[in-house]
Amino acid sequence: MAVLKMRLAGPMQAWGASSRFVNRNTRQEPTKSGVLGLLAAAEGRRRSDPVEDLAQLRFGVRIDQPGRLLRDFQTARSLDGKESMPLSYRYYLVDAVFLAVVEGPRSLIEGLGKALTDPAYPLYLGRRSCVPSGDVKIGISDEELDAALRSEPWLAASWYQKRQRSKNVSLEIVRDAVTMDEQKEGETVRDVPLSFSPENRQYTWRTVVRPMPQVVVNMFGRDNEHDPMAELGGA
Numbered sequence: 001m002a003v004l005k006m007r008l009a010g011p012m013q014a015w016g017a018s019s020r021f022v023n024r025n026t027r028q029e030p031t032k033s034g035v036l037g038l039l040a041a042a043e044g045r046r047r048s049d050p051v052e053d054l055a056q057l058r059f060g061v062r063i064d065q066p067g068r069l070l071r072d073f074q075t076a077r078s079l080d081g082k083e084s085m086p087l088s089y090r091y092y093l094v095d096a097v098f099l100a101v102v103e104g105p106r107s108l109i110e111g112l113g114k115a116l117t118d119p120a121y122p123l124y125l126g127r128r129s130c131v132p133s134g135d136v137k138i139g140i141s142d143e144e145l146d147a148a149l150r151s152e153p154w155l156a157a158s159w160y161q162k163r164q165r166s167k168n169v170s171l172e173i174v175r176d177a178v179t180m181d182e183q184k185e186g187e188t189v190r191d192v193p194l195s196f197s198p199e200n201r202q203y204t205w206r207t208v209v210r211p212m213p214q215v216v217v218n219m220f221g222r223d224n225e226h227d228p229m230a231e232l233g234g235a
């Protein structure tokens with residue numbers, strides 16, 4: 001087994017798992033279906049091609065830079081301009097950075113890593129308008145998923161790190177549930193692709209858990225916050 005580490009960063013990202021009709025939401029972290037779709041595109045798979053091997057990969061993300069939520073609305077008209085379509089509301093994450101990791105058989109992981117280096121189709125972060133900034137692939141290692149999510153250095157931009165006043169920063173982790181206890185206590189999300197075909201899109205459920213966050217040292221932080229009233233305490 002091996003893991004593939006990815007940096008998911010860009011001006012905008014959108015990771016919908018329950019969008020319906022005119023409301024296109026996004027989760028606060030990348031979805032498994034969205035990241036597997038990115039990997040399938042890198043390999044050159046068509047939407048009608050099987051994805052069972054990708055669906056079996058273990059998946060997890062670390063939220064290194066949460067970003068902020070942006071709501072946009074879009075209008076559209078028919079080709080002849082006579083008919084207006086319903087307004088649609090779309091949500092995006094702006095200036096977010098994530099560490100995403102997939103774990104599986106080494107041969108499959110190495111193939112995916114090679115595809116990310118020279119992708120067959122353009123890569124995007126959830127929606128076609130959301131292009132990644134910089135290289136997506138970080139590297140491949142023999143770590144287990146949990147260890148890989150904790151060993152990678154903090155990926156947040158330096159300007160974001162400078163804004164965090166604390167010396168120690170907690171990074172939230174969201175990953176596939178493994179044990180029976182995690183299956184019982186986790187959140188159920190319809191987020192495992194069975195088919196990406198536009199005529200027959202199918203997804204099944206997975207359970208995600210949020211284990212103890214990873215604490216990283218912020219080189220721009222302070223050991224102790226300045227308290228302007230502290231000097232008056234002994235008066």
